Amino acid sequence: MQAVQFSEHGDTDVLEYGEFPDPDPAEDEVLVDVKAAALNHLDVWTRRGLPGINLEMPHIPGSDAAGVVTEVGDEVQRFEPGDHVAVSAGVSCGHCEFCRDGDPTLCVNYHILGEHVRGVHAEQAAVPADNLVPVPDHVDWQVAGSSSLVFQTAWRMLMTRAELQPGETVLVLGASGGVGHAALQIAKYAGAEVYATASSEEKLDYARELGADEVINYETDDFADEVSDITGKRGVDVVVDHVGAATWQQSLASLAKGGRVVTCGATTGPNPETDINRIFWNQLDVLGSTMGTPGEVDDVLELVWEGHMEPRVRDVLPMSEIDRAHEMLENREGFGKVVVVPDSEL
Secondary structure, eight states, rough: OEEEBBSSOOOGOOOOOEEOOOOOOTTTTTEEEEEEEEHHHHHHHHHOOOOTOOOOOBBOOOSSSOOOOOOOEEOOOOTTTTTTEEEOOOOSOOOSHHHHHTTTOOOOOOOEEETTTTSSSSSSSEEEEGGGEOOTSSSSSSHHHTHHHHHHHIIIIIIIIOOOOTTTTTSSSSSSSSHHHHHHHHHHHHEEEEEEEESHHHHHHHHHHTOSSEEEEEETTTTHHHHHTTTTOEEEEEEOOOOOTTHHHHHHHHHHEEEEEEEEEETTOOOOOOHHHHHOOOOEEEEEEOSHHHHHHHHHHHHHHHTSOEEEEEEEEEEEHHHHHHHHHHHSSSSSEEEEGGGGOO
16 A cells, blocks of 8 residues: 655655555454545654654554545454544553543553554554544545544543633634634534634634634734733633643733633643743643543534534645645644545545
C-alpha cells in the first residue's frame, strides 16, 4: 500500500508518500480502506519530535480518518465488511484502576494513534475495533474523516470538565482552528454566550458564521481587556485555551470570580508564567482535558452526523502532497481542517 511516512524527525522535507507493507489486522482489529483523513497540529509536533516519545521508524502519522471496513479480526463482533467507520484515536489498556473506574482517558498506558504508535494516514489502516465509531452512510467522507479528534476533545473540555451550563459565557481562543471551531459550535449548542478570538478579519467573520456573539482580533487587541470591556469588568465563566504560554496570563485575567479555564494543549509552549494570586483570590479552577471517553465520542459525533455541528474543511489534498498539508497548519493558513485523501481515491 501507499502511506504517508517519515524515517526521522524534522521539517516537512522528511515526509514522503510511498510504499509501506500492507497492515495485517490482529484478532481485535479491523482493517479499514481509508477514504479521507484529516490533519491535526499533533501531526506537526509528532513529525518534529516530542520529548520522551521514541517512535518505531518509519512512522505513519495521522490520528483522524474514515473509511470502509474490508476485514475484521476473529474477536471482532461490532463491525463487518462494508461498514462505514471513523477512527477515535485514544487507546487505553482497559484494565488499570482508572479504566475500571470508567474513565479510560486517565489510563496509565493511554496513548494516541499517530502520536505514540503508527497512525492512519495511509491507503489502509489496521485499527482496534474499540477505536472505531460507526458512520451513517449519508455522511460525507470528508466530514467523517475530520470530526473525531477535535469534536471529542472540545466536547470533553466544555461539557465534562468545565460542566458548561446554559446561559454561561465562554471565551474560545483560536476559534478558527480545529479544536477552537469545534468548541465554539459546542458552546453555542449548549446555550452559552460565546466570545471568540482569531487573528484576522476573515477568521473573525468565520467565527461569527459559526455563532460567536462577540469576536476579538488578538493580533490587534489585548483580548483580556476586550473581555473586561464587553462584560462590564465581570469576565467570562469559562475560557477554552489550547494555545499555552502566549495566552495563559490573559486567559486567567479574562475569567470572572469562580471561573474555569480548561486546557487541552500548549501550542506556544508548556511553561507559562502564571498569576497564582489571581487564581486563589478569584477562586479559579484550572482544568486539564485530553481526548474523550467512548461515551463522549458517541454523544458528540452523533450530533455531527445529524448536522447540528460540522467540521469546516479548508482544503482537500492528495496524500502525496502531505508536505503542503503540514505547511498549511504550521503557517496558520485559512481556517478549519486540512483533509488528505489517498491518491488512489482521486
